[in-house]
Amino acid sequence: MNEAIELLQSVKEKHWSTWLAHDAALVEKRDLRGIEHLLSAFGGMGSLNDLVIHPINGHEVQDFAIDKANRKLQKILGEIWSLAKQLYNDELQAK
Template sequence: MQLHPEIADLADLLRNVEDHLAKHDETGWAGMVGRCRVAVEKSDAWGLHRFLAMFAGMGSLNDLVLQRDGTMLTTENDALREMLTKAWTLATKLQRDDVAQARGE
């Protein structure tokens, strides 16, 4: 089954985030994003909603700062923020579309 282009784009973004986090030893976050990606690739809305939930509250994915040996990784954090912003923007659009479709709009 071929995914809707926007869903495929979100899955690709999540894979990039997952890989970036794993590369910088954030395996816990990488695993959580990976589980969301797998669900999204199956067109399971759980992955979409769970990914968006990762941005809520203290200690969220939004608060993550990549560092090595106590030094903040500026370029790597900038790249992560860019990927997260794109993924969050697309995920919120898909969530709005899903809600509108459920309402019959």
Template sequence: MLDELASVLESDGNTYWSGWVLKVRARLLNSDYSGIELLLSAYGGMGSLNDVVLGQNNKDGVIEWKPEHTGLNERFTVLSSKAWELASAIKRSQ
């Protein structure tokens, strides 16, 4: 799921968050529990993963939707929500 989430972010040029998600994924693949804490820390607050909006251009101060990215935010929201739910469930089980 984190691969897909990173791919969706990367497809819109959001290299910061896609790289961040892959960093979390690497920790989890190494059975490093800090990946759970790191992932959960991305949700909430200003500039968080919750604030990400994909599929937009800023042209001369006017925000426009990219027609080729229809449904991108919906896919991002589903993946991001599932990642949070799984990480929360793992944290509760510890």
């Protein structure tokens, strides 16, 4: 998650970088609420999946770097979602 947080902070995306930082702190404490809250970011309109890094959205990114930043973000988010889903399922099975 730290890589996503750093990327989002670098383009001045405050909402989602704060969301992920909060969840990361909970996950580090092994608090399942962090995983649940993280997974909730991926669904519905206006979700983390809908985020596009672009100056039109208020992000500080040069035109030549837009595509690369968004590809990197989508790769990282896919990895985060997969790992979070696995951790969540493992926790449910352990109960």
